[in-house]
Amino acid sequence: MDRTQASALHPALLPLGTDVGPWRVVGWGGQGVYGAVYQAVRAGAEPAHPVALKLALLPRDPRFARERELLARVEHPSIPRLLDSGEWQHPLGTVHPYIVMEWVDGTPLYEWVQEHQPAPEQVVRLLAQTARALEALHAQGAVHRDVKGGNVLVRRSDGRAMLVDFGSGIHSGAATLTPPGAWTGTPAYRSAESSLFSLRHMRDVAARYSDKPTDDLYALGVTAYRLITGTYPELSDPFKDEVGVWQLGEMNSPPPSALVPQIDPQLDTLIVRMLRVHPEERGTARELAEALEQVSERITLQRAPPQMTPQPAEMSSSTRPSPPPAVSRMRAPPRWPQAMAAATALMLSAWAGWAVRDGILAMPSATRPEAADSEREEASTVGLGDTASRAPTSSAPDASVPEVMAEDSLPEPREGQATPDAKGRCPRKGQLALNGGCWVRLGLEREDCEGSGYVFTSQCYGPVLSNPRHRQPTSDPGSQP
CATH class of the missing domain: 1.10.510.10 (Transferase(Phosphotransferase) domain 1)
Incomplete structure (x- = not known):
């Protein structure tokens, strides 16, 4: 393989037939934050039951050693079994750890x-x-x-x-x-x-x-x-x-x-x-x-249906024991409230980039990496021993860029945001003083909060802006357009 071909090979996009240790890639599983998951079989043993092979996207990622040790400690029928682990060397010389687990369909x-x-x-x-x-x-x-x-x-x-x-x-x-x-x-x-x-x-x-x-x-x-x-x-x-x-x-x-x-x-x-x-x-x-x-x-x-026992001929239907009342089946929540919520979110999209200011919404910026989006976890992940997302994989990620962890640190105050007074109190009742800024709860579901506010303690908050009349002008009012 020449250097041009080698540089195009990425851990997130291994071609079918690639050998990773004693395992051969036969299918794509999906990509998570730290690794790509492939369906694989032991090389030379095809056809065989597939396994889930998780390959690190970054060279020598220490998380894989920790995950391997954790899986090696636990044996339970509701936890995928650890089958193998090792390292795969990229043609350009970088070394990527991998772990092999039971394939869960x-x-x-x-x-x-x-x-x-x-x-x-x-x-x-x-x-x-x-x-x-x-x-x-x-x-x-x-x-x-x-x-x-x-x-x-x-x-x-x-x-x-x-x-x-x-x-x-x-x-x-x-x-x-x-x-x-x-x-x-x-x-x-x-x-x-x-x-x-x-x-x-x-x-x-x-x-x-x-x-x-x-x-x-x-x-x-x-x-x-x-x-x-x-x-x-x-x-x-x-x-x-x-x-x-x-x-x-x-x-x-x-x-x-x-x-x-x-x-x-x-x-x-x-x-x-x-x-x-x-x-x-x-x-x-x-x-x-x-x-x-x-x-x-x-x-x-x-x-369970009642036991069928012989009934005396003289026993009337009114005196026979009745079966226990049926328990209704567990049904998924009706879709119409979700549709109403979606419609409400659409109406709020006119406000979606705005935070609350005296009862009016004003523009904030995103406050948390996309990797922390709570709704990403509902993407379908079929057949994996590890979770992967449905994100498009047409282009390989840049391995030189550090990975973003799903984290929920406290929000930093934004430009123009109201701040608490010396006693830690915000201007209005119901506003929350948090990390040097004033915040107010938004009437958004957690799914709609991303990009429009900040999820903290399981609720959606938006920044409260200072009174715009107290702000300094940002342009010369005498200038011509």
Whole structure:
């Protein structure tokens, strides 16, 4: 291969037939933030069952060693098995690590429920299986750090929930790669305690949040709430207590039962429990898995047809025992509220680039990298042992550009933004003083907040601008056009 051909070869766009270690690329899987996933088989063993080969986009990416070690520690039927790992040398000399996992032929959780309209016990069973996977992970001192619907695939062969994408995961003794002040994960699923940590340490440039199993459980609660109701739960606005410490109240959103009355009462309680602000009230993955399994079994028994027993001839139909009432099937949320929300978002698009100023909207800039978009996780990811996106791959990414982590740091004040007074108070009631700027909650769904505001503590905020009459002119009024 000449140098021109070699330079055109990129880890994100390997041609079919390329050998990576003992594995041969036979299909495309998708591209994530840090790696590309291919369908591969052992070279010389075709035809064979495919595997998922994840190749690092950047040379010697240390995340792959951490992910390999994490997967090597855990063995569970709802976690893809680690099969191999190694390094692939690019023809120009750069070395890219890879890991090989069990190929999961499945559908992302939210999409699967929308397509199949499953019975309630099936939905609860999938949540229980995901909780069991987290139990196995936490038992090994590991945390997934990106639990969400897009990272749970429902396997086609047997309907089992498979927890995937361990690229953000961390285990005891692993090197910390996230810089201070940053946060890894998907903002819509960020735990209350992680958000509070950022608020309480906003001036400490060396502060680093340490993820715990309870962060995974909160994210599982968000997944369950979104799965059942079709919406994301929201926390209350942050506030300072009597000694000036930032606090958060409990969930501002109603419990799932207020939106889906037919939900099982115990399942409703479990979801609210996972979303508690105080992490110690969530319990453990094992406790939640056991409780979810009990709910699934009980619903199954309630839905089972009554036993056919011989009836005495003299027994009238009015005295015969009646079967238990049927439990309605778990249905995906109706589409018309989503259509209304989309129409509202379209009307708001006239305001979409604007932040609130005295009840009027004014232009802000984007506040978070696209990689942190909570809706990216709902893209279909079929057949992978790792999550990948549907982003177009017609051109290879520039490997010289550092990768952008999905992080949710505090927003910096923008030009012309109102600032709190010496006592930390903003000009108007209901405005939030945050990191030296004044912010107000926007009436936008989390999906529509990207680019129009800032998602923090699971809600959408926009910057409050200073009174324009107090601004200095930016051009000479006497100048001719």
